[in-house]
Amino acid sequence: MIAKSEDVARLAGVSRGAVSQILNGRGERFSASTIERVKEAALELDYQPSAAGRALAMGSSDFVIALIPNTTFGGNLQDIFGAATEQLAEQGLTLVLRLATTTTAALGRLVTGMAPRAILSLTPFSDEERELLERRGVRAFEPHLASEDQFDREIGRLQARHLIERGSTRLAVARLRDARQDPFGQGREDGVREICRQEGLADPEVVHLGVDLDEALAALDRLSPPEIGIACYNDDIATCLLSAARIRSFVVPGQVALIGMDRTPLSQVTVPRLTTISYDVTAPTKNMIANFLSVLGRTPVPEGPPNALALELEAGGTT
Amino acid sequence: MIAKSEDVARLAGVSRGAVSQILNGRGERFSASTIERVKEAALELDYQPSAAGRALAMGSSDFVIALIPNTTFGGNLQDIFGAATEQLAEQGLTLVLRLATTTTAALGRLVTGMAPRAILSLTPFSDEERELLERRGVRAFEPHLASEDQFDREIGRLQARHLIERGSTRLAVARLRDARQDPFGQGREDGVREICRQEGLADPEVVHLGVDLDEALAALDRLSPPEIGIACYNDDIATCLLSAARIRSFVVPGQVALIGMDRTPLSQVTVPRLTTISYDVTAPTKNMIANFLSVLGRTPVPEGPPNALALELEAGGTT
DNA sequence: CTGAAAGCGCTTACAG
């Protein structure tokens, strides 16, 4: 049988109320020996308070929901959430993950059903979601970013500037064929175009492809190099185009210059090594969690928001 | 304010008990007009039953926990869990994800606290976990796999047989440097060795590396080709070694033959294309979920377990 | 066919 607070109370010879107080750290007014007895009884019975009972009595559960984005959930994020799970566990909170791929309605059902202590998201909430959460009285946390759109434009700008600096006079943007997976593509493209205009170059051509060699070859043929600098949606796309360029015997970076984004591990082992932009989600995510913990009021306030645009260009051999 | 069942009852002019029965589909005995009124009231008030209240009354919550493995949680899995989330939602169940990286004790706290309807795992539970879950009365589901170890040995065997078939007479195994991420390495290595002995070849040399060009170069130098067939832990490692071979000007597959595992998208765009083994987690995972739903008794039993060892060798240009 | 009451396991004023 699963022990309940009554079992603990009986074993320790106190009331259920006392058990609750003591186990929740509000037992200053009890004698040391009583406290000791209760704690031992709880241990002995392997007592775990029922989440439902607590939630009902307290009005909000001990759950914290983390929304994970639809994009690749790489090893990085697992480490972060692994650590976060433990940190929250120390505070008696249990972190559960949820795919962000849900409608606002589903999110609504989730939060009113679960009554979580808070909800964390790796990507900014939509206005609709924000309003919903406020109405339901759920605290929402998101990484302290500049607006998502500005962020993507900045990436596009960075890519374009670097390509131009390295000698490209004709730019292209390689976006993802699958629009579902391309939430950031438009912002990137806009950033590239902005720089092109600013520098007096023609607007970038735009190609769409997936991680597929045939598509990469077709895209490259359409762009009819020699002499094109391609700002790629991510390193995988850049890698594809690098293979395509090799098959077509184009000189990289002489004829085809490539810049990726993400600095994936594999981007560092291509020949030549990919030029890319690294962006560490770790810092903003950790900061978000620290911020959350501090709002819980049990932890010092963190140092201050890290630079939200911690983009770093890593020059490789493809530009 | 958040509506509760009492609000719905008042608005519909019935008792709370009636609201509960009707909204949970056990309202056959009520008149059609009553049912209609209650449903409308619920809709109007945007009523969401409190998970805590339900859980407390019913003894188990509407949560289903899915344990996600510590390895890469790729796009595939997201799709699967996205679909599963919706399927379960239709049954009134809410799927939450949890990193599998937890101690048995933490798992115990989670399940006794949450009282989930079931717990699903993508990888087999340990005996300890299994025993814990049984004791707590939590239903556990896992993909219908042959034992994990057999599975990995089979992968190793497949890799080795293919390399030998393609002419390798000296084999090596490339494992992950980071042992944490190498849970399957030993089984694979054992499978390769088994085949080597069976075929009268020397035992395979074993190298350890990460996704890092310098490490790949060092590993390749240590194996001192020409003439080595390398069974790689995964496609990323194989890709690394392919780059290293190119830098050292080894002929692939003539001098260095490579076979990966996973059939990642990027493995299909290397030059030459990687020989690899594909294994679709989708089928076993979907099957597990179908199985779970059928046990809930609201869905027909699925067709029968898919072939758990649905490994498929995909010959590329590296062997 | 419907409603009133008890109970799920916990916490929190409140009375002693």
Add this chain to the structure above:
DNA sequence: CTGAAAGCGCTTACAG
């Protein structure tokens, strides 16, 4: 310093 009681929102026998 401690215990008895009420109440959180729901469901489920049970009585009408």
